[in-house]
Amino acid sequence: MFILNANDKAPLYRQLYNQIREQVLSGKLPAHAKLPSVRDLATELETSRNTVEGAYQELFAEGYIYSRQRSGYFVSAIDQPVAPVSRLTAARKPHRPSASEPIFRFDFHPARLDPAGFPLAQWRSCLLETLRESPAELSHYGGFQGDGELRCNIQRYLERSRGVMCDPERIFVCAGLQQSLDLVAHLLREGHSTLAVENPGYHLSRAVFQNNGFEVVPVEVGPGGMDLEALRASRSGIAYVTPSHQMPLGQVMPIANRLNLIEWAQSGGNVIIEDDYDSELRYHGKPIPSLQGLRPDADIIYLGTFSKVFSPALRLSYMVLPNSLLAGFHALYRDYFPTVSLLEQKAMARFMAEGHWDRHIRRMRIVYQKKHDTMLKAIEQHFGARATVIGAGAGLHMVLELRESSRGESAIISEAAACGTYLFPFSATCAGGAPDTTRLMLGFGGMTAADIGEGIRLLAEVCLNVEEKCPREQGQK
Amino acid sequence: MFILNANDKAPLYRQLYNQIREQVLSGKLPAHAKLPSVRDLATELETSRNTVEGAYQELFAEGYIYSRQRSGYFVSAIDQPVAPVSRLTAARKPHRPSASEPIFRFDFHPARLDPAGFPLAQWRSCLLETLRESPAELSHYGGFQGDGELRCNIQRYLERSRGVMCDPERIFVCAGLQQSLDLVAHLLREGHSTLAVENPGYHLSRAVFQNNGFEVVPVEVGPGGMDLEALRASRSGIAYVTPSHQMPLGQVMPIANRLNLIEWAQSGGNVIIEDDYDSELRYHGKPIPSLQGLRPDADIIYLGTFSKVFSPALRLSYMVLPNSLLAGFHALYRDYFPTVSLLEQKAMARFMAEGHWDRHIRRMRIVYQKKHDTMLKAIEQHFGARATVIGAGAGLHMVLELRESSRGESAIISEAAACGTYLFPFSATCAGGAPDTTRLMLGFGGMTAADIGEGIRLLAEVCLNVEEKCPREQGQK
Secondary structure, rough: OOOOOOOOOOOOHHHHHHHHHHHHHHOOOOOOOOOOHHHHHHHHOOHHHHHHHHHHHHHHHHHEEEEEEOEEEEEEEOOOOOOOOOOOOOOOOOOOOOOOOOOOOOOOOOOOOOOOOOHHHHHHHHHHHHHHOOHHHOOOOOOOOOOOOHHHHHHHHHHHHHOOOOOOHHEEEEHHHHHHHHHHHHHOOOOOOOOEEEOOOOHHHHHHHHHOOOOEEEEEEEEOEEEEHHHHHOOHHHHHHHEOOOOOOOOOOHHHHHHHHHHHHHEEEEEEEOOOOOOOOEEEOOOOOOHHHHHOOOEEEEEEOOOOOOOOOOOEEEEEEOOOHHHHHHHHOOOOOOOOOOOHHHHHHHHHOOHHOOOOOHHHHHHHHHEEEEEHHHHHHHHHEEEEEEEEEEEEEEEEEEOOOOOHHHHHHHHHHHOEEEOOOOHHHHOOOOOOOOOEEEEEEEEHHHHHHHHHHEEEEEEEEOOOOOHHHHOOO | OOOOOOOOOOOOHHHHHHHHHHHHHOOOOOOOOOOOHHHHHHHHOOOOOOHHHHHHHHHHOOOOOOEEOOOOEEEEOOOOOOOOOOOOOOOOOOOHHHOOOOOOOOOOOOOOOOOOOHHHHHHHHHHHHHHHHOHHHHHHHOOOOOOHHHHHHHHHHHHHHHHHHOHHHEEEEEOOHHHHHHHHHHHOEEEEEEEEEEOOOOHHHHHEEEEEEOOOEEEEEEEEEEEEEHHHHHHEEEEEOOOOOOOOOOOOOOOHHHHHHHHHHHHOOOOEEEEOOOOEEEOOOOOOOOHHHHHHOOOOEEEOOOOOOOOOOOOOEEEEOOOOHHHHHHHOOOOOOOOOOOHHHHHHHHHHHOOOOHHHHHHHHHHHHHHHHHHHHHHHHHHHEEEEOOOOEOOOOOEEEEEOOOOOHHHHHHHHHHEEEEEHHHHOOOOOOOOOOOOEEEEEOOOOOHHHHHHHHHHHHHHOOOOOOOOOHHHHH
């Protein structure tokens, strides 16, 4: 017996569906029991045939009932007991917004960008123009390699500004450096099992290759970049390097070492992965040309990103593959769809074509140079001779090596945090043990000039063990 | 001897840099040769000291020269000859736009969407509102798991419309189904080496797992979905299934088989990957509730996407992980950045919150139902009893099984292409050999009603070996 309630919010057919379904699942309607005909049940319930037909169709579609030609509907045999979890009563944590990280007054994270630096008006107009001009494109998957016009614009930019020599056919648009690395790791796994990385070096790249089953061999980095003898000794066939701005120490690999590294690749059938992550940001002189441009025919995989100068939130990066890897790459990813929004790819192509990109880089170089210089001055003022700056002059961070402090990194980080100051641990960039001396990684991209000064002052007090450390602690005394 | 030319477009310091660099690389300036002092060279060239200082600084930064305290600059020793490829003369294919695929008059690709279906005005307003409200967010990397508000809205939608029961903490935003699968494959690789897939089944999922080193075992699909006995016999610990709308055959897995499949997972410590790719599009009755909702505590990985109803160009998908896999997932991807643009995530959160998403689904269901019905009618008219439709009633494609035709798939596809008609090969969904009978996969999402009628008429002529095939060939007679 079923009861339909016209005052119930659920449609009548749905009420009937629910009641029959429940009786099937509870066994009250046993397997192979015949259901009343549509006409009979409609009459019985004083409802329309459509209501009964709708309920039966849904029960049938989901397999609760089956039909026999000219005989009507029957209850299906269901062996497994149904979940005790009813949809309405399932135990479920109440919704709460995802736990946000503590908010820091002074955030020295090296990956922060200037909050006001995003070229909002130009980007909006590029998005709108793209939406206006090619709305039909939104009904298509784009090509895996990325939008053709964007790749052409990236090619011209790379040649002009980074000395990278390639065809747009060698450029692939990706959703961030890590995705580029993931694609590369997949590709190189066929012939390689170890990867040499700079030590200290970028920890996120290590993570990607480790997750792809590679043995990651740390090779020491000196003032000239990765130690080539140690690289040879590692017997690794791939070297991941950051020659234009070593991550995290900031040096530029000298031309002699660059040529030696390329020679290592060419004479031994080895591969170089050149990560050129923030090469646009050099504050004195022109940016350092890329390794790739020295030998465009060598096996160098060149990686670049829009995350450092433009926005890390949009997830846009690119890579240039050597000719030797193109066929294998296309074979591996023949069936893949792209991972970057076509709308944003086309908007970026337009942003570059209209000259916004070059202007934006010039503008941000000035913005960040000011912050960089403020930081250097504040360090000079508050640390004086008790610390040495490593890797200034470029990028969005510098490294501070403490001299006389006996305090270790973790003590400094936790005390700084108590004073509302975030420090990214330098030790995260070290494979194996942390260095003997305490080094602090200081990003300045996201901070105002005033906050840089105040934050460095506070940090000096924390590091140099001055009695009164932070305003909050003072207040609590 | 260096020559500076004030009429040259390049700045003076750059001209000087280029000339010294060339002499270093050619050996004209030998290793360890001392360079003139800044003052002397400036006097000699009748230029400012800044010009010389600028050139030296850049040569120094790139390692062409080195400095000794109080002694000035010296030429670095460079062992390797420099690339013969000059930047200006490098052989390079002239730029040409990427080769576009041939344009088809009738495109039956199953992944095409209605070109006018994208909700342009609403999406634009959501993008603009997001840009207006939270521009500062664009200077941050978002969280790897995805925007919190978007995950909450997806959770509510999934519970309401798909019967999926989960916390937003179990939802991960991804850049398309393949990226979801790639993350899952990485995760499951620890404990598994084989994956059971439906045969016929979605070929792109097979590719992702194969690229991740899995042995992929095809398991036959019957009217009730994946054959459970064959699944058990495969000894695979993971089953990838499309229970709400089998890809490509279109059946719904009956409730009894769903519960048996869940029992297989629960009793054997196995994992189910439920791909619910186009579940919104059922044209009769309500959408089929998900497998996941039957047992939210089972090891079911639920995958959904915005590509089928909304836009494949924006690259937005999501997955719901079982509780048992959460800790491992977070450990593996602790250091990862997200792959989806935060701007588009937030725009989608807003799109859902304002009710546009639900309205859009209802609207698209009507649009596609009309195309679907037109297709059925056209098939009935032009093929009649000589073909059977499989898997109608849902999604964006149906399968046509030819009866009396002796022609094979590849002959039909190439002859159709000659008549301007694109057919996606059904055989691509078959692991191992193609089926005995010829099956055609017919997508209707991207076609107008008129084109569907005309395209099916033409296809019938191709398939059924009628004399006069296509207008173009007629014209050539």
